Amino acid sequence: MRGITKLSVLLLPTLVLSGCWLDDDDNDDEVVVDPTPESSFVRVHHTASDAPNVNVIAEDTTLLENVPYQASSSVIEVEEGEYSITVEGILPDQSTAAVIGPADLTFNADTRYEIFAVGNVSDESLEPLVISNPVSDVASGNSRIQVVHAAYNAPGVDVYLTAPDAALADASPAATLEFSDDSGQVSVEAGDYRVRLTPVGETTVVYDSGTITLPDGSDYIVAATDNTATGDSPVTLQIATGDGTVLVPDANAGADVRVIHAAADAPNVDVTLNNAADPQITDLAFQSATDYINVAEGDYLIDVAATGGTPQVLDDIEFSLEATMSYSIYAVGALGDDTLALQALTEQRRSIATAAQLQVVHASPSAGNVDIYLTAAEDISDADPVVADVPFDVEGLVSTGSLQVTPGEYYATVTAAGTKTAAIGPVLFNLEGGGIYTVIAVDADGGGTPPQVILLDDLATPAQ
Structure with a gap:
């Protein structure tokens, strides 16, 4: 071989x-090598x-x-x-x-x-x-790049490679690429550049790399790939350096944030970022969640108040949000015992055709530690939990993370840890390939048991 x-x-x-x-x-015979x-x-x-x-x-x-x-x-x-x-x-x-x-x-x-x-x-x-x-070899003082349109869901684009501060109107496309096209190898002087993409023949920028450095002697493959993270750009650049990969998102990708009201004894709330004059989120009820909101990456202060602004229950809670990341910020704990807090979980939002992705979040203070079952039948007596002894932690919200499961119908059951007595379920769900599903265990209305669930994302309607 x-x-x-x-x-x-x-x-x-x-x-x-x-x-x-x-x-x-x-041996005098000729040896052929x-x-x-x-x-x-x-x-x-x-x-x-x-x-x-x-x-x-x-x-x-x-x-x-x-x-x-x-x-x-x-x-x-x-x-x-x-x-x-x-x-x-x-x-x-x-x-x-x-x-x-x-x-x-x-x-x-x-x-x-x-x-x-x-x-x-x-x-x-x-x-x-x-x-x-x-x-x-790459000539001394130069960098060599080859741009490939590998973004299946993106349109044809004009590719601009300019100095970082150059006006697009003063530049001409370095290449025009449809899906699966490439630019061929192009040598440029080593230095700082900016990559911008527009739809073919148009001037609206749909991707902006910001400043990128092409070092002396570098030999890069630059692939436009489908953006599955944050922001409106259809693409992210995937740069193969020879030793590994560097991802360059759109300069305006920002972070995506949603807020989930999971505190059973708290009233409807308003949420304000960075002490703005008016709240960005208003009248959010228990068991409700906002859509994702795109914001600039950076440090934020978050205030939570009862609808209308008073009383304020959480003041200047600090969060750092990174570009291309998606966050779910939970209001968890209980207002009555002064444990109400905000906790953030990062989310995996790329759809995978061959898998259903399921996340279970423990946000029920009254439930104690729990075992989580995912089974083909209702009976869990001989089943092992997919995740065992999951605690509620108001200071560090606990999640299963994104579990990849084979598409199909499953019964979800939550029990007190170490027991087979169902606290939630069994509930039948149809988990489809490509789907992203989130189940959040929370207290009963007003607090206490029995726990109940919030269903988010692509979660199928429970079978009747």
Whole structure:
């Protein structure tokens, strides 16, 4: 079998030659030695926005494992020749399924191949995109880039590469790209630049990188990928540096925030950011949640007051919000015992076609520690919890995180920890591939037991 790395290729001829000399020192027959295979170079880019993490298989050898979306591998050295390449999606039960290939590819000597997984799993458009370039040095004082349109859900774009402070009206597009097009390799002087994208023939900027630095000698693949994070831009730049990946979101991506009223004995509330004259959120009732609101990244002070502004129950609660991150801010605890607090959880909002993503949040002070079951049948007597002994913590709200489960119908049951007595459920849910589901356990109206739930995101209506 051909070697996957140059080291494995070199070992074989050495061993063969040693064997010839040891077997027959007096053999006058001509010894024919195959030339050492020359090297080819391969890099893999995961740019399919609804695909799971993947493994990349070359022949029978695993080249890469557990590659996430918007990740590029380092450059891998292989022997020249023909290879059968398969990309396997990793399913929620950790089994795998081929999502691309097997595809027969020929890798020539002294050539670097960029292999992209592009398209979507959900509509069966997923396929490989292969771009090849001869191996060559980058001229001193220069940087080399190649821009690839790998954003399946984005329109064709004009690509502008300018000085950071240049007016767009004074510039001309460096390239015009439709999906799966690339610019070819372009050499520019090393330095600071700004990448802006507009729809083809238009001047409205739909992506702005802000200032990026292209170092002397750098050789970058710059892929426009579907933006699955925050902001209005359709794309995020995925830059393969040779050693790894740098993601460059739109400069105005900001952070997404929603507020959830999970405090059973608190009245309807207004929420104010940074001591503004008027609240940004008004009359939010228990068991209610706002839509996500996009705000600039940075430090914030949050006030919570009863609807109308008095009394103020939480004053100048500090939060730091990072660009491209989504947050759910919970009002939790109880007003009556002075434990009311704000706690934030970060959210995973990228849809994965092969998985349902379920999160359970423990926001019920009266429920105590709980076990959480997800089963095919109502009976949990012989089942193990998917998450056990989950506490309520007003100072650090506890969540299961985003659990990937195989799409299908499931009964959700919550019990007191260590028991099989249901406090919530069993409730039947239809969890679909690509769906994002959140279940929040909260106290009964006014506080205390029995607990109840808030259902958020794409959670299917409980079966009747």
